[in-house]
Amino acid sequence: MAGRLMLVVKDLHKIYDDGTHAVKGLSFSLKQGEIYGLIGPNGAGKSTTLRMIATLLKPTKGMINLNGIDVVKEPFKARRMIGYLPEEAEVYTRLTGREHLLFYAKLYGVENIENTVKYGAEISGLGDKLDRKAGEYSKGMKRRLLLALVLMRSPQLAILDEPTSGLDVYASVRVRRIIKEYVARTEHSVILSSHNMLEVEYLCDRVSFIINGKIITTGSPSELKARYNALNLEEAFVKAVEEHGET
Amino acid sequence: MSFTSDLRVLLWKELLDLYRDRRTLFTSILLPLISLPLIGFMGIALVEQQPVLVAVVDLDDSTVRNELLNITVSSRWLVGNTTKILEKLGYNVTISHSINVVKNPDIDVALIIPRGFSRNASSLNCTARVKVLRRAGVQAAIRAESTIYSIINVFSRNISDAKLNAVIQLLGLNATIPALRNPVTARTEVVGISGQPVSRAVVLRNAFARILVLAFSFVVTPAASYVIDGIIGERERKTIELLLASPTTPQRIIYAKLVAATLLGLITALADIIGLVVYMVSVSIVSGVPFGVIIDPLLLVLHSLTAFFTILSTISIALPFITRTRGIRSASNIVSLVTIVALVFFFTGFFVDYIRLPNEILVPLYLIPFTHSILVIQGYVLGYISRALIHLAVLSIASVALLVIASKTIDTEKLLIAPL
Numbered sequence A: 001m002a003g004r005l006m007l008v009v010k011d012l013h014k015i016y017d018d019g020t021h022a023v024k025g026l027s028f029s030l031k032q033g034e035i036y037g038l039i040g041p042n043g044a045g046k047s048t049t050l051r052m053i054a055t056l057l058k059p060t061k062g063m064i065n066l067n068g069i070d071v072v073k074e075p076f077k078a079r080r081m082i083g084y085l086p087e088e089a090e091v092y093t094r095l096t097g098r099e100h101l102l103f104y105a106k107l108y109g110v111e112n113i114e115n116t117v118k119y120g121a122e123i124s125g126l127g128d129k130l131d132r133k134a135g136e137y138s139k140g141m142k143r144r145l146l147l148a149l150v151l152m153r154s155p156q157l158a159i160l161d162e163p164t165s166g167l168d169v170y171a172s173v174r175v176r177r178i179i180k181e182y183v184a185r186t187e188h189s190v191i192l193s194s195h196n197m198l199e200v201e202y203l204c205d206r207v208s209f210i211i212n213g214k215i216i217t218t219g220s221p222s223e224l225k226a227r228y229n230a231l232n233l234e235e236a237f238v239k240a241v242e243e244h245g246e247t
Numbered sequence B: 001m002s003f004t005s006d007l008r009v010l011l012w013k014e015l016l017d018l019y020r021d022r023r024t025l026f027t028s029i030l031l032p033l034i035s036l037p038l039i040g041f042m043g044i045a046l047v048e049q050q051p052v053l054v055a056v057v058d059l060d061d062s063t064v065r066n067e068l069l070n071i072t073v074s075s076r077w078l079v080g081n082t083t084k085i086l087e088k089l090g091y092n093v094t095i096s097h098s099i100n101v102v103k104n105p106d107i108d109v110a111l112i113i114p115r116g117f118s119r120n121a122s123s124l125n126c127t128a129r130v131k132v133l134r135r136a137g138v139q140a141a142i143r144a145e146s147t148i149y150s151i152i153n154v155f156s157r158n159i160s161d162a163k164l165n166a167v168i169q170l171l172g173l174n175a176t177i178p179a180l181r182n183p184v185t186a187r188t189e190v191v192g193i194s195g196q197p198v199s200r201a202v203v204l205r206n207a208f209a210r211i212l213v214l215a216f217s218f219v220v221t222p223a224a225s226y227v228i229d230g231i232i233g234e235r236e237r238k239t240i241e242l243l244l245a246s247p248t249t250p251q252r253i254i255y256a257k258l259v260a261a262t263l264l265g266l267i268t269a270l271a272d273i274i275g276l277v278v279y280m281v282s283v284s285i286v287s288g289v290p291f292g293v294i295i296d297p298l299l300l301v302l303h304s305l306t307a308f309f310t311i312l313s314t315i316s317i318a319l320p321f322i323t324r325t326r327g328i329r330s331a332s333n334i335v336s337l338v339t340i341v342a343l344v345f346f347f348t349g350f351f352v353d354y355i356r357l358p359n360e361i362l363v364p365l366y367l368i369p370f371t372h373s374i375l376v377i378q379g380y381v382l383g384y385i386s387r388a389l390i391h392l393a394v395l396s397i398a399s400v401a402l403l404v405i406a407s408k409t410i411d412t413e414k415l416l417i418a419p420l
Ligand SMILES: Nc1ncnc2c1ncn2[C@@H]1O[C@H](COP(=O)(O)OP(=O)(O)O)[C@@H](O)[C@H]1O
Pocket: A016, A017, A018, A020, A021, A022, A040, A041, A042, A043, A044, A045, A046, A047, A048, A049, B417
């Protein structure tokens, strides 16, 4: 697992136009083949951080380096290596699942469109439903289609913002399996955010607890449990927050 | 990836989505297709088709011959001529020999030929008087009345011709009838700029052009709402973030939407034209002017091109505001400020010949692209072909320049995050 460094983030800040200081000096790194999780409550700054890595927001301060590329200076170069699943993404209701795959394969200018769409179809697990309008899909099916759009190009870094939020147990399990299989198959890296501790324990090699725009601790799920003498990650998180003195 | 291949992929998605959006397509096409001919029909056809009942009351009912002049006058001829012409023009005519008929409330106009008419009309020292009764407040009756007046004029002139001829012959004069009856004449001619008199066909063509100008207002509105929905709607429906994260630029995403909107506008313009042509065909049937004389294919081509650039400039002006508003509603409010300006121009273009405005008024108006849209159509129809083409060139350059300026204001973060 201990591959070379894929992503390095240093002293990242974001202050929105209205003055909200959403991210206050985050620093972390991510190795190749690693699944890394940003764990924290709503409003902690997870989405803001992931959007900055995905080049959608400009950092107020700080450095993001992806595979030797300065993401802030060369966003369009970085985007080709990145697959980003937004927290609240939706499908085009009037297009079919297959048309979505085709559209994004072409938009990214992939070399082999046919194979890419085929792989995307496989990831989505939608089968026959792929030729139906996406507006008819269930929430879980939509999320799987969106995940397929992101992963079918085999991006070196997949950024998944709360990939299972709003899904029921079965749909969540399927999505987690897709993520695990993707990393096993490609040895690429994933950074995800979540506030579901169970999910994080199952998926992530390493996690950071984030609160009020700051990372308070980082480690593997088992390290963190041991460090805070906790039975599970939830307990570890609560203890970490108390120790840090924030609420 | 290159600009064109990006744009092609984005446009493919936009058009596929639009093609499946039957409701938008349907309303954009059906609205002008129905409303434009309706405006025309309500305006002209219905008014003209109001039934008008005319009574011709012949109390004289006689034929008198003047032996000295060698002429004959019969009240029945006037009755016959009047009836024939009025019926041909679509009026209902009833003939009577009793004055009681005018008590019938259905009668809008009555022509009364009094006793002694033929005798007086054929004499050398009396005038025959007929009376026209017209019901007050009936618009169509005024037209029947003026028709009757012109029939009587012609009838009177014919008798006058015969009388003058007879007198000239009796006296053995070397004289002509016009020299005796109208020693001085004056005449007004309505002319185009080449100096030829204007025919009814040209008048109809001008009317067609006026409606074409009005039709621009039907085109800009659906195109503008499509752009709003395309940009703000994608944000509200949460499909824009995935798109913005792709390696294409936000400018190209917007360009694809503008092109799709403009194509939708062109489809609307086409529906406009079909609606107008249907209307003009019916006008040509009613007026008897051949259809081909009214409708000029080159004019339709100019209309489509002008519509294209008019839409492009409208949405380019609106774009910086659209991308900076919170929701579809506030975007619509701001865009309607732009489209209302457009509507004001196109509505006044329906009544005012912009091309005739004095320069001190017209030149400042050149700053507004819609002025050029109007001048393309009006210039062409009034015969200023090269001026029309210059205005089309100005309009196209201005709309592309506006688009380039507008696209400089687009940025990913502003598209993604709704202002508070
Ligand atoms: N567009 C924005 N403008 C101003 N403040 C924002 C904006 N988006 C998020 N925030 C604020 O930034 C903080 C972090 O938000 P976010 O990154 O969405 O947190 P998380 O994803 O961890 O729930 C919150 O306080 C949120 O209210």
